Structure formats: structure tokens, C-alpha cells
Amino acid sequence: MFSEQLLNRLANAESVAILTGAGVSAESGVPTFRDPGGLWEQFRPEELANFDAFMRNPVLVSSWYAYRREIIRSVEPNPGHYAIAEMETLFDDFTLITQNVDNLHRRAGSIRVVELHGNIMRNYCLDCRREYKDMPDHDKDTAPRCTECGGLIRPDVVWFGELLPQDAVREAELATRRADVFFSVGTSAIVYPAAGLPHTAREHGAYVVEINPCDTDFTPYAHEVIRGPSGTVMPRLVETVKRMKNTA
Numbered sequence: 001m002f003s004e005q006l007l008n009r010l011a012n013a014e015s016v017a018i019l020t021g022a023g024v025s026a027e028s029g030v031p032t033f034r035d036p037g038g039l040w041e042q043f044r045p046e047e048l049a050n051f052d053a054f055m056r057n058p059v060l061v062s063s064w065y066a067y068r069r070e071i072i073r074s075v076e077p078n079p080g081h082y083a084i085a086e087m088e089t090l091f092d093d094f095t096l097i098t099q100n101v102d103n104l105h106r107r108a109g110s111i112r113v114v115e116l117h118g119n120i121m122r123n124y125c126l127d128c129r130r131e132y133k134d135m136p137d138h139d140k141d142t143a144p145r146c147t148e149c150g151g152l153i154r155p156d157v158v159w160f161g162e163l164l165p166q167d168a169v170r171e172a173e174l175a176t177r178r179a180d181v182f183f184s185v186g187t188s189a190i191v192y193p194a195a196g197l198p199h200t201a202r203e204h205g206a207y208v209v210e211i212n213p214c215d216t217d218f219t220p221y222a223h224e225v226i227r228g229p230s231g232t233v234m235p236r237l238v239e240t241v242k243r244m245k246n247t248a
Contacts (some may be wrong), residue, residue, distance in 0.1 A: 022189025
């Protein structure tokens, strides 16, 4: 399943980076923004996941995010998440860059995580910036408000029309540029700036591997393409790397 070139590159790699997308979360049962027949089918994501919509109707948008958090809490990290967390322990310089906001990588044990689009389990007050992991008690017909200043509390995610957190972008870029091996896992490679990272890795000399069940826009540019879900491919890769390191 894995080429000798990839294994040799990993054997000599000082720095490894992985970019993950929605495909990894989908294997845990995390739905995309909107599934057919769901409660929120009447709304387009753009109507809910933006600042103006939140200010116009904070109760509606807050309810949508509460619904999404409830779904995420009901699922578990899958073997792909756990394998990526284990791979982190095999390299001194390892960075996981994710476009997912569901916190499943952290729940699986990943530590060095760069969250490009934020984390739906974190929230903060718009006025005083106080952070909330758990929402204050509030009536279902009201939006959650800060217990300190009374300001509206919003999810710590990147909404349509907002810039990605610059610290996360900078960290992702630096990790990409120094990577000896770069993996693009479960991402469609169409959402920028994340979609540009595999290209950046290749331009800076990394061996770039795509792991995905189907072709993406990046497929023609990958050094190696491994077809299959991350939950199947990543555990096999980690076991292979562990055996390789144990016999070195």
C-alpha cells in the first residue's frame, strides 16, 4: 500500500505535517453543514454561519450551533483520528493542521493541533472576549449572554466573510514549509487558504501524499496518492512506521 519512497522519506524525516478535512470527521458520523431532511434543511449555511445573521437573529444561530454541538458530542473519534494522534508521538517535529471545528482530533489525543477554522466547542463574549467552554444557563428562547458583562456569546469558529486566525495561518504555513513529508488527508482541496498548503509543501521540497477515497483538485500534484478512508489507511501507515522505527 505504501511505496518504498514514502517509507524512506518517513524514515529520514525530521518534520512531518498533516492537513485534515471534513472527510476525516465524516467517518465518525459528523454531518456536513446541512443534511437532506434535517431540521435545518430550510436554511443555507451562509444564512446561519455569518456575523450579520448572528446579530440579526442570535437565538436562531445559537440554536443551530447548539444542535451541531449536540451531534458532535454524540459521536466518537474514529481510527483515523487515533492513528494521527499516535503518529504525533513518532516524530519530534509534527504538526496537525485541520480545517475541522469538531474537536475530535483533540479528543483522540492530538496535542500539536492548528485549527484553521476554530473550534465549535469554544465560545467567547463579543464584548469582553471572555472565553466559555460551556454555555451559561439560558432559556431556549434567548441567546446565551456573558455572565460578566451581558454581551452576546458566539462560537469560536470562522464564519463566512471572516478572516482565518492569523496566528493559526502563520503556524500552519511555517509547519508546511519545514515539512519533509506532508499528508493531505480527507480534504477536497478546494477551500483556500488550506487548499494551498499541499502546494506550498511541495514547492519547499516535501514529499506530498494524498489520502482520500476519491480524486481531488490536488491529486495531479501529489507525489503519492493512496485511495481509501483515513480510518483504514492511517492505522496501517502508523503500524508500518512503528515497525520501521523499531528495526532501525
